[in-house]
Amino acid sequence: MGGHFSSLLASDVAPGERVPVTVLTGFLGSGKTTLLNRLLRLPDLHGTAVIVNEFGAVGIDHDLIAQTTEGTILLANGCMCCAVRSDLVEALNRIAERTGPPLRQVLIETSGLVDPGPILRTLMADPGIRSRFELAGVACTVDAVLGMGxxxxxxxxxxxxxxxxxxxxxxxDLLEDAALLSPLVERLREINGLAQLHADRESQPQVLRDHIQARKSTHVAPTDTLFYRAQYAAGDMATDSTPQHRDGISTFVLVRDMPLPRDAFAxxxxMVIAMRGEDLLRVKGLVHQAEDPDRPLVIHGVQHLFHPPELLPAWPSADRRTRIVFITRGVDAQALxxxxxxxxxxxxRRSPSTL
Structure with missing residues (x-):
């Protein structure tokens, strides 16, 4: 019997048009709700649903609220905000089944104290949710003043x-000296060299809006920019060496020039998921399959759960190598x-005619 990824690969179900979901995370006091309030003042957000995955009051300014019905706050700009105090699956289903204007995108604001992993796993693991929604990406606020501590x-x-x-x-804007930001930026690059970094306060609502309104999720086609940013963070990736960082998080890229047999890769x-699933914080990449060399297989996973893999109609660039970016905790890249x-x-050896 195949494992988790093999089962997804064997299902070969073509995904329908799903609603992209962006997760907004960040530690307590890092400015998530302030950014969300600024975002919701921007135009052209009709069809956006906001889920506040938080205990306590919904952190939305009163002047944005139009009316409240059945736990959902209807905002004056045409968005909806749902305060989740129990089941995220129930909230997503309720939003998907509502009548009214078409749902275009969802933004989930997490609690500042939580590991966002369970929310990402919910989006990937629940069959009903996975058929309607897809993970578009994760945005994280970081306090420039208190972030290092x-x-x-x-x-x-x-x-x-x-x-x-x-x-x-x-x-x-609260930093006495802009040079004080450099150690934090270096620390963030050590933890996650893949992420795009945005320090300009004025542009951040627009950055977040562009992110949630992207019609294709980040897992559909990892770009060359993403790959080379990860390559830079990982150092000399040709040796499959794993840089060691103070937080125990490492970024590396697995690259293979030759096409990979589908069954062997699966x-x-x-095996990797079974043995080290909890330590695979993010995995995304393009796989060059021997059986279908003209269409790259896109994989995207969080810990032990993976999206159903998708085939792109063509390679996004002339580079046809397998490139898989890993953000892990304590995983040996060379052994992998x-x-x-x-x-x-x-x-x-068993099937010499594969390649």
């Missing part, structure tokens, strides 16, 4: 940074690569 004392904040696609540096990823090579060689 928060990262030192709270492992949750490190994980929030590690899984993000965009890092939004807040409160930069068996390898099944060597294991893949062993499984590929074993497969080729």
């Amino acid at each position: 928060t990262l030192d004392r709270h492992p949750e904040s490190v994980r929030q940074v590690a899984v993000a696609d965009r890092l939004l540096l807040t409160k930069t 068996a390898w990823l099944d 690569g060597e294991t893949l090579d062993v499984l590929v060689r074993r497969h080729l």
Whole structure:
């Protein structure tokens, strides 16, 4: 019987048009709700649903509120805001089944104390949710003044940074000296060299709006920019070496020039997920399959859960190498690569005509 990824690969279900979901995370006091309030004052957000995954009051300014019905706040700009105090699945289903204007995108604001992993796993693991919604990406606010101390004392904040696609540096206007920002930026780059960093306060609402309104999720096609940013963060990736950082988080890229047999790759990823799933904070990449060399296989996972893999109609660039970016906790990149090579060689001995 195949493992988790093999089962997804075997299902070969073509995804329908799903609603993109962006997760906004960040530690307590880092400015998530302030940024959300500024975002909701921008135009052209009709069809946006906001879920506040938080205990306590909904952090939306009163002048944005139009009326409240059945736990959903209807905002004056045409957005909806749902305060979730129990089941995120129930909230997403309620939003999806509502009548009215079409739902275009969803933004989930997490509690400042949580590891966002469970929310990402909900989006990937629940079949009903997965058929309607897709993870568009993760944005994380980081306090420019208190960020270093928060990262030192709270492992949750490190994980929030590690899984993000965009890092939004807040409160930069409160710094007495702009040079004080450099150590924090270096620390963030060590934890997550893939994420785009945005320090300009004025542009951040627009950055977040552009992110949530992107019609294709970040897992559909990892761009060359993402790959080379990760390559820079990982150092000399040709050796599959894993840089060691103070937070225990490492970024590396697994690259293979030759096409990979589909079964061997799936068996390898099944094994990696089974053995080190909890330590795979984010995995995304393009896989060059021997059986279908003209269409790259896109993979995207959070810990032990992966999206159903998708085939792109064509390669996004002339580079047809397999490139898989890992953000992990304590995973040995060299051992990971060597294991893949062993499984590929074993497969080729059994089926020498594969390549």
